[in-house]
Amino acid sequence: MAQLLKTVIYVDNVEEVLDFYYQAFGLSTLGLNDSGDYGELDTGEVVLAFAAHPLAQSQFKQNYIRCQPKQPALGFELVLQCDNVTECYDRAVAAGAEPFSPPVTKGEHIQAYVRAIEGTLVALVSVLGTD
Structure with a gap:
């Protein structure tokens, strides 16, 4: 059986993304x-890691799709x-995130x-009663 150790996302500027x-x-x-x-x-x-695009290019030889903010989102989400989705959403937007869908109750x-x-x-989520 395999176990997920980390997720790596390739980006233009690793330090900027870590700070974000x-x-x-x-x-x-x-x-x-x-x-x-x-x-x-x-x-x-599970570790969330970021690596610069040149690392992916050296390993995968352009055999991957760059995730870019100006293009439609790729087919995955984190x-x-x-604890409080509304506060987390507002904080993310204030830090530069693009608002996609404001907080709503779903079940x-x-x-x-x-x-x-x-x-x-x-995706930002919380269980009702904790938000």
Whole structure:
């Protein structure tokens, strides 16, 4: 059986994206390598990492699609659990995220969507009674 260890998203500027995720969601940096082309965030059990596009190009030889903020979102999302979705949504937008869908109640959850500065779609969720 396999186990998910980390998610890596390729970006233009790793340090800028790490700072955005701290400002927007309060996620602390675990580390940034000396060349600044790879960094990781503390998200709990699974590491969220960012690497510069040239690393992907050297490994995959252009055999991947760049996520870009000005193009439609790619077919995946990150889901972050928040104590207060409205506050988390407002904080993310203030940090530069594109507002996608404001907080709404969906069954047992409150949910909102933003698009991070590098183009990743981020779902913000909480269980009713905690927001």
